[in-house]
Amino acid sequence: MIWFFLLTVKAASSAPLDAPKHKVFEQYEFLEILQVGEATEEGLHPHGRTGSHRRTGSAGEAGQRDGWLQVYDHAVKAMAFGRWNHFLQLVSEKAFPSGHLPDFEDPKALGAGSFAITYKATYKPTGQVVAVKVFKDSAGLWITASDYGKYENNARIINMSRTECVNLQEIQQPQSQSKDPTGSSHVTKCIYDGITIPLQGGEEFENVPLHIVLEFGGTDDLDKWWGKQLKLKKANSDYVKLMKKATKGMLEGLRFLSESPGDVQWVHHDLKPQNMVVNDQTAEVVVVDMGTALSTKNETAKSACTPFFRPPSFDHYGVFESEVGFHPPVWSYDIYSAALSIFGMSLDGDFSSVKGLDGLSAIPVYPLMLYVSVQNSLASMSALKQIQKCVGQRPNKLWSCTEKLFRDAWIQEHDKGIKKIQESSGDARKAALAAVVNCRRWKGNPGEFILQPFPGELPPTHTADFFWTLADDWMATGFDELLVKMVSSNPQERPRPSEVLESNWFKTDSVTEQGKPVEYTCPEMPVADFAVLSSMFTVVHVFSCLTCCVCYGGTCLTASRLAVEAWKWSMAWGGLLMLLSPFVARMTTDLAILWMILMMPCGLALMVGACKSLPADKETKVKSILVASAVLLDLLFVIVTRYSTQIVMDLALVITKHSNVVIQALSLVAVPFAMYFMWIFTLLPILALLCGCISLASLNAPGGPREMTQPGMPGTELRGMGRV
Numbered sequence: 001m002i003w004f005f006l007l008t009v010k011a012a013s014s015a016p017l018d019a020p021k022h023k024v025f026e027q028y029e030f031l032e033i034l035q036v037g038e039a040t041e042e043g044l045h046p047h048g049r050t051g052s053h054r055r056t057g058s059a060g061e062a063g064q065r066d067g068w069l070q071v072y073d074h075a076v077k078a079m080a081f082g083r084w085n086h087f088l089q090l091v092s093e094k095a096f097p098s099g100h101l102p103d104f105e106d107p108k109a110l111g112a113g114s115f116a117i118t119y120k121a122t123y124k125p126t127g128q129v130v131a132v133k134v135f136k137d138s139a140g141l142w143i144t145a146s147d148y149g150k151y152e153n154n155a156r157i158i159n160m161s162r163t164e165c166v167n168l169q170e171i172q173q174p175q176s177q178s179k180d181p182t183g184s185s186h187v188t189k190c191i192y193d194g195i196t197i198p199l200q201g202g203e204e205f206e207n208v209p210l211h212i213v214l215e216f217g218g219t220d221d222l223d224k225w226w227g228k229q230l231k232l233k234k235a236n237s238d239y240v241k242l243m244k245k246a247t248k249g250m251l252e253g254l255r256f257l258s259e260s261p262g263d264v265q266w267v268h269h270d271l272k273p274q275n276m277v278v279n280d281q282t283a284e285v286v287v288v289d290m291g292t293a294l295s296t297k298n299e300t301a302k303s304a305c306t307p308f309f310r311p312p313s314f315d316h317y318g319v320f321e322s323e324v325g326f327h328p329p330v331w332s333y334d335i336y337s338a339a340l341s342i343f344g345m346s347l348d349g350d351f352s353s354v355k356g357l358d359g360l361s362a363i364p365v366y367p368l369m370l371y372v373s374v375q376n377s378l379a380s381m382s383a384l385k386q387i388q389k390c391v392g393q394r395p396n397k398l399w400s401c402t403e404k405l406f407r408d409a410w411i412q413e414h415d416k417g418i419k420k421i422q423e424s425s426g427d428a429r430k431a432a433l434a435a436v437v438n439c440r441r442w443k444g445n446p447g448e449f450i451l452q453p454f455p456g457e458l459p460p461t462h463t464a465d466f467f468w469t470l471a472d473d474w475m476a477t478g479f480d481e482l483l484v485k486m487v488s489s490n491p492q493e494r495p496r497p498s499e500v501l502e503s504n505w506f507k508t509d510s511v512t513e514q515g516k517p518v519e520y521t522c523p524e525m526p527v528a529d530f531a532v533l534s535s536m537f538t539v540v541h542v543f544s545c546l547t548c549c550v551c552y553g554g555t556c557l558t559a560s561r562l563a564v565e566a567w568k569w570s571m572a573w574g575g576l577l578m579l580l581s582p583f584v585a586r587m588t589t590d591l592a593i594l595w596m597i598l599m600m601p602c603g604l605a606l607m608v609g610a611c612k613s614l615p616a617d618k619e620t621k622v623k624s625i626l627v628a629s630a631v632l633l634d635l636l637f638v639i640v641t642r643y644s645t646q647i648v649m650d651l652a653l654v655i656t657k658h659s660n661v662v663i664q665a666l667s668l669v670a671v672p673f674a675m676y677f678m679w680i681f682t683l684l685p686i687l688a689l690l691c692g693c694i695s696l697a698s699l700n701a702p703g704g705p706r707e708m709t710q711p712g713m714p715g716t717e718l719r720g721m722g723r724v
């Protein structure tokens, strides 16, 4: 609903909004949030999970969305323009361009990103095993030095990508390496800049695909490696030890980046299991993909990074901000992503039933829960009202204002789970920790108003066996405390990597085999106002049907001279609806009190009128009960209106005050909604009243049923009714 609303606003707005550049607005896919790519031992799969999920105009997007048609189209164009090497590249499914890079042998695809495919290869002159990252354009074709100037998009891709090698060479300066050799070994190194040199070189480089050569870190990324480990069904303590080692390596790499004693410190800015590789021999973790790195040289710079792993104070939907910066202190961004990676590795790795996540093993589910709960908490009239306020005050700032709304809701929902861990101890704390790490579904489902960011349902919450061993180990060493700080929504509270590395968790290798499981419950999903309203719609429809039956049916029966005195039900029903109508009016207008003042006496009059049909002894009693109930209802209404802060929107007022397009678009969605309630609850009592009058008139008509009623029967009281 919220998405629908945003899209409506966005589409209708003619104001110069700060529009997102991200493709996500056209085709919203979960993997665009996660931004992962995959390769297999055999090569790359252009239509599978293969990495195309990043930033604007990603190469794989073409292949992924349009499939073979796109490839065919490009192949035909390549042939038509005589670009045979490109044609061959397309038909051979992105094989390594050995013809133009003859110094490398035995290439094997390691993984694919949006703009590059990375291969493991041996550099023939030295025999060194390296990782060669070859850049491709949006059609999946290698970008050569001669292409660079021809196409604006290629220049953009290359300018962005060349920073990776340049950054790495700056990060891995000999003096920094000597100060923290361990940390340095956990960050990849750039051996050769195959972008800058060919671009400056002459004709001989014209057809060379632009590339960079990196130190080879390992065959599998951390996600894939962890998935393989989980399948081995090792002892619980072994998983804890492996995880400790991986976490240590990751943090040492981060320490090297963000705590470098030099003038410049670095933020990786896209840390996730898919951007860390594991050394085949030593099982040590190496941080790769520095293409999005930021540094203290320019603290206001921004880059595109995976929304899923962003700290709470940034846009997680990738809709509002395709690029984000970082908040000081410099380590705070990556340390948060590191904690999420640890959460991801603490799961059972089963995402098989979720299209887009299948094949992945270390995905933290906490952000997935938040995606849904944030949308749900924003599916409210108060959120709509806030958006309205943003628009009213600053017509051109709708986008950033709405983004803030989403961000604040994210922080609020995020803090709920973390606070539960902070405020508890012992088993209760372990249970709260287990919920944050493992919960994939809510307890109960009080109405979801969401757009699933990924197709398919997450599998039911299941705790990995080793989790309890892990949780016990964390709690025994105080690492749980650090984890909670790492995911704090306040960047200032997040510890430095070196501080985390000081934890006793890394100092002991003796791990108990079987942890103690505790019962834990997953949180309740916040109730969406819109879900409540949709139930209201159902109730309203049931009421309308009943009213139609009672009023029309009653009138027909009475008028048909069958002496069925249905008029009295019709009047009683109409009166009841009138008495209830202010409660509904309150949902849509500030003027509900006025509504109540109008409706209460009318409703009461109808109901009291209906009492005339009762025997004289009961009539007074029922009348007094009715009057007393109506007064109580009045009181209740005043209390509800006075103390409930939610759902009071005066759309009519806003529309008259402002008349820009955005407001009109907003009203397109909200006004019919409001009007619907108003009409139903205005029309129904009026209908009931009309029906009551018609039936009375027909009763009183000469030769009508009234004349047929015997003295002493209920119909004798009808005479009084003529005055109602």
Ligand SMILES: Nc1ncnc2c1ncn2[C@@H]1O[C@H](COP(=O)(O)OP(=O)(O)OP(=O)(O)O)[C@@H](O)[C@H]1O
Binding pocket: 035, 036, 037, 051, 053, 054, 110, 111, 112, 113, 114, 115, 116, 117, 118, 131, 188, 214, 215, 216, 217, 218, 219, 220, 221, 274, 275, 277, 288, 289, 290, 291
């Ligand atoms: N130095 C390296 N050693 C071994 N494997 C590597 C190395 N660098 C990258 N890889 C592998 O190649 C994959 C893709 O690399 P990388 O993430 O750098 O590409 P990218 O185009 O920048 O991707 P993305 O669009 O996700 O940023 C990685 O997931 C990893 O498996």
